[in-house]
Amino acid sequence: MKNDKMVDQITSMDEDFAKWYTDICTKADLIDYSSVKGCMIIRPYGYAIWENIQANLDARFKALGHENVYMPMFIPESLLQKEKDHVEGFAPEVAWVTHGGSEKLQEKLCVRPTSETLFCEHYANIIRSYRDLPKLYNQWCSVVRWEKTTRPFLRSREFLWQEGHTMHATAEEAVAETVQMLNVYADFHENDLAIPVIKGVKTPSDKFAGAEDTYAIEALMHDGKALQAATSHYFGDGFAKAFDITYTDKENKLVHPHQTSWGCTTRMIGEIIMTHGDNNGLVLPPAIAPIQIVIIPVQQHKEGVLDAANALKDRLAAAGFRVKLDDSDNSPGWKFSEYEMKGVPLRVELGPRDIEGGQCVMVTRHNREKVFVSVDELEKMAAERLEAVRVGLYEKALANREARSYYCTTLDEINAALAEKGDGLVFAMWCGDEECEDKIKEETGVGSRCIPFDQKHLSDTCVCCGKKADKMVCFGKAY
Amino acid sequence: MKNDKMVDQITSMDEDFAKWYTDICTKADLIDYSSVKGCMIIRPYGYAIWENIQANLDARFKALGHENVYMPMFIPESLLQKEKDHVEGFAPEVAWVTHGGSEKLQEKLCVRPTSETLFCEHYANIIRSYRDLPKLYNQWCSVVRWEKTTRPFLRSREFLWQEGHTMHATAEEAVAETVQMLNVYADFHENDLAIPVIKGVKTPSDKFAGAEDTYAIEALMHDGKALQAATSHYFGDGFAKAFDITYTDKENKLVHPHQTSWGCTTRMIGEIIMTHGDNNGLVLPPAIAPIQIVIIPVQQHKEGVLDAANALKDRLAAAGFRVKLDDSDNSPGWKFSEYEMKGVPLRVELGPRDIEGGQCVMVTRHNREKVFVSVDELEKMAAERLEAVRVGLYEKALANREARSYYCTTLDEINAALAEKGDGLVFAMWCGDEECEDKIKEETGVGSRCIPFDQKHLSDTCVCCGKKADKMVCFGKAY
Numbered sequence: 001m002k003n004d005k006m007v008d009q010i011t012s013m014d015e016d017f018a019k020w021y022t023d024i025c026t027k028a029d030l031i032d033y034s035s036v037k038g039c040m041i042i043r044p045y046g047y048a049i050w051e052n053i054q055a056n057l058d059a060r061f062k063a064l065g066h067e068n069v070y071m072p073m074f075i076p077e078s079l080l081q082k083e084k085d086h087v088e089g090f091a092p093e094v095a096w097v098t099h100g101g102s103e104k105l106q107e108k109l110c111v112r113p114t115s116e117t118l119f120c121e122h123y124a125n126i127i128r129s130y131r132d133l134p135k136l137y138n139q140w141c142s143v144v145r146w147e148k149t150t151r152p153f154l155r156s157r158e159f160l161w162q163e164g165h166t167m168h169a170t171a172e173e174a175v176a177e178t179v180q181m182l183n184v185y186a187d188f189h190e191n192d193l194a195i196p197v198i199k200g201v202k203t204p205s206d207k208f209a210g211a212e213d214t215y216a217i218e219a220l221m222h223d224g225k226a227l228q229a230a231t232s233h234y235f236g237d238g239f240a241k242a243f244d245i246t247y248t249d250k251e252n253k254l255v256h257p258h259q260t261s262w263g264c265t266t267r268m269i270g271e272i273i274m275t276h277g278d279n280n281g282l283v284l285p286p287a288i289a290p291i292q293i294v295i296i297p298v299q300q301h302k303e304g305v306l307d308a309a310n311a312l313k314d315r316l317a318a319a320g321f322r323v324k325l326d327d328s329d330n331s332p333g334w335k336f337s338e339y340e341m342k343g344v345p346l347r348v349e350l351g352p353r354d355i356e357g358g359q360c361v362m363v364t365r366h367n368r369e370k371v372f373v374s375v376d377e378l379e380k381m382a383a384e385r386l387e388a389v390r391v392g393l394y395e396k397a398l399a400n401r402e403a404r405s406y407y408c409t410t411l412d413e414i415n416a417a418l419a420e421k422g423d424g425l426v427f428a429m430w431c432g433d434e435e436c437e438d439k440i441k442e443e444t445g446v447g448s449r450c451i452p453f454d455q456k457h458l459s460d461t462c463v464c465c466g467k468k469a470d471k472m473v474c475f476g477k478a479y
Numbered sequence: 480m481k482n483d484k485m486v487d488q489i490t491s492m493d494e495d496f497a498k499w500y501t502d503i504c505t506k507a508d509l510i511d512y513s514s515v516k517g518c519m520i521i522r523p524y525g526y527a528i529w530e531n532i533q534a535n536l537d538a539r540f541k542a543l544g545h546e547n548v549y550m551p552m553f554i555p556e557s558l559l560q561k562e563k564d565h566v567e568g569f570a571p572e573v574a575w576v577t578h579g580g581s582e583k584l585q586e587k588l589c590v591r592p593t594s595e596t597l598f599c600e601h602y603a604n605i606i607r608s609y610r611d612l613p614k615l616y617n618q619w620c621s622v623v624r625w626e627k628t629t630r631p632f633l634r635s636r637e638f639l640w641q642e643g644h645t646m647h648a649t650a651e652e653a654v655a656e657t658v659q660m661l662n663v664y665a666d667f668h669e670n671d672l673a674i675p676v677i678k679g680v681k682t683p684s685d686k687f688a689g690a691e692d693t694y695a696i697e698a699l700m701h702d703g704k705a706l707q708a709a710t711s712h713y714f715g716d717g718f719a720k721a722f723d724i725t726y727t728d729k730e731n732k733l734v735h736p737h738q739t740s741w742g743c744t745t746r747m748i749g750e751i752i753m754t755h756g757d758n759n760g761l762v763l764p765p766a767i768a769p770i771q772i773v774i775i776p777v778q779q780h781k782e783g784v785l786d787a788a789n790a791l792k793d794r795l796a797a798a799g800f801r802v803k804l805d806d807s808d809n810s811p812g813w814k815f816s817e818y819e820m821k822g823v824p825l826r827v828e829l830g831p832r833d834i835e836g837g838q839c840v841m842v843t844r845h846n847r848e849k850v851f852v853s854v855d856e857l858e859k860m861a862a863e864r865l866e867a868v869r870v871g872l873y874e875k876a877l878a879n880r881e882a883r884s885y886y887c888t889t890l891d892e893i894n895a896a897l898a899e900k901g902d903g904l905v906f907a908m909w910c911g912d913e914e915c916e917d918k919i920k921e922e923t924g925v926g927s928r929c930i931p932f933d934q935k936h937l938s939d940t941c942v943c944c945g946k947k948a949d950k951m952v953c954f955g956k957a958y
Contacts, residue, residue, distance in 0.1 A: 032601055032604055032605065034550070034551050034597065034600065034601070035558055035600060036551045036553045036554075036555060036588065039551035039552075039553060040551070041548065041549070041551065041597075041601050042549040043548055044546035044547065044548055044616070047546075047547050047548050047549055048546070048547070050549075067523035067526075068523065068526050068527070068530065069520065069521060069522055069523055069526050070520070070521040070526055070529075071513070071520055072513045072515045072519070072520065072637055073518075073552075073590075073621060073623070073637055074515045074518060074637070076514055076515060079514055091580075092580050092581065093580050094579075095553075095576045095578070095579050095588075096576060096577065096578040096579075097576050097577075097590065098576075098577045098578065099574070099575040099577065100574050100575075100625035100636075101570075101571050101572050101573065101625045102571065111576065111590070118520075121513065121514060122513070125511055126511065141621070142549075142552060142620070144552070146579035158551055158552055158553070
């Protein structure tokens, strides 16, 4: 019996990018809305993407000596208040638990928006000597921030993430860890998510609450907006002082350790959608695709077709690919659309004529390129085609970013570039003054994203005030 | 330089079982206490046990077709109230969020104590036709229950767990799923945790709030108390009716699906401690031990010892064992105690004389049995010794349970057995009357744990009232 359900059309991204985005979130079965405003349900297909992201990053973290732990989800108000800048940054956006059962709590508890305070309390208990350092802990959990406006993956009141929290004997070691973890995120993005990123440090106004420095990677979305993809913070010994964390060093002196934290979230799924997706739906990079290869039999009722398709499936699974054979009664055309919507990077088609010719057809999702492949070369060509998707996605994203990167020396140039070529990344020199930063945003609409590690000397003077400037800043519109 | 830290002594289990238990929790570095009453910090070694449990169960669930999802951590009060029995069971012990940032919420939200209501709301959205069934979802997350008295792992206000929630076309299929998942838990316990369990159904007074039937596995701890190790619930279509979940069946009629849920928690770590632990510390079954084999070099300063130890380590790691070489400056004696405290199932000792003789020493944690092994047979013997630990642990636990299983036909017999042989499992016939259940508990101190699937006919009459009885019940003292 044939399923008459049609693959739903989605809004064109050129017509309404925001609507296109939420269409993909729901029609590719990534999420559903719940009755709790701003909290989403991550459906099996969306969660499988997250599981693949987790497995990849977790292995990278562990290879660098990090260990996973689990901290409580609640933070007593007094604990949150221990570090002044931190509480100012987070108190306005936390959810408060005031009652347990029918009793009012003596002290209200916030649901963790981040766990620096909890880790510091624990570190104060367990760090005694230089022998106890470094501590390299990470946690996978959900956190809550009471946002006013929300969008699936990009900004939700509850989201999933990992938060690394490390303690080191010296400032140098802590800074090295901060940079190392930024590089882990960047490498994961560039090589596995096929998303080019800009590594840099945040301007002081944009630092994490309580940090000395915040490093970030920024990615450009298809519509020209910038997305902060991951952050890594260096705290110095500020929290250590506030939480009275000390250790005895090799000279037997009592000193404070130096701290970092670093995190990335389910927001990356939104980033993948907005970087690689197209008007046919999601496009997933092979490294994190729940299904890397879908096999679609053609004229499957004919003798031998399903057997042959199953044989291909078994071979691809044995070779380590995540593969699915769709032998349902839906038409091949319906299946093509369905797995395009779901962003499966590689489709294998197999019909009676292919079987006769000892071949199959491989179609890459991102460019619909069709290749006839001898079944003798199945595994080799599947790997080759998936690699072509990865490289193709990266190149496409990089080309979009390059076409939308504007190097400007005056505010007029910024406005002209944005008006002419649309939203994008603006690179310009900045004097370091927060007033200029604010004024640039006011007059052009783009805010500072980061000071890229990879600096270019565009001019000697600040794009805003004309005073001496030696930093090139990356500006953009944020999500 | 030698670390002078001594491995801390723990309280003897015969002296104070409760203190012995918490000593292991802290001194084997499983947990730390936080400033949030009843919420524990799961430290790297404890969390690594949980990760191994997760990986094992997750693979079992997925092999049976289950998919992971993520639901919001908050439940609006009105949603929790939709199923009458359910809200009565859980409302008294939930934590309530009443404020987001500085604003009072229009409707208070509870932090999920369990997620039936959230899953039902979602299922009402996505189930339309018999083609959409079954839905086999699972979630790994933390939940909160505002307990009055708490103990690490056994009863905490926040704990980690998995909760499976499934929907089926028929009652038969749903019951089969309930039993299937109970069997998964039982198999995991018996084969991987080396803990014998009793499978059974709860008496009506002890069912999960809103369930038609609750199945459970019960394990006997070293001190003779019973521990509910996992549960599996059959809901019928009660929740489906309350949440208006319907589907069109093959005859084109609109009907309600049938539901299950099943879960197990970090409590299992407490169960492992109390089943296998001894006065030297933790004893871990190999399947979930973060370190399965620790290699301890003897006279490691002598030439060639560390090289040889590293060679053993590399071979064991290559063979797939989780292996650690401790080449720190602590003495071998200190290391022996440390890894006994941490419950590492197998210790390999290697000194200059062993190297000369082409051998090493293998010591199994649970019985300190010492075996000299030719290094040619390293991998084979390591596997054999770890299997000996698994079997040995199971047999020891089973022997303890058998010695503490009392088959009784009168209340006097129950009291006599408990007084003479100590706490244990009491098996007795029961008429099915809740009053008798209460009276048995009052007069003997043991409550009903379950009605075992494996029934014995002990007599024709109820152990309490003397009326006709055809059910043998397992009674015990609970944690």
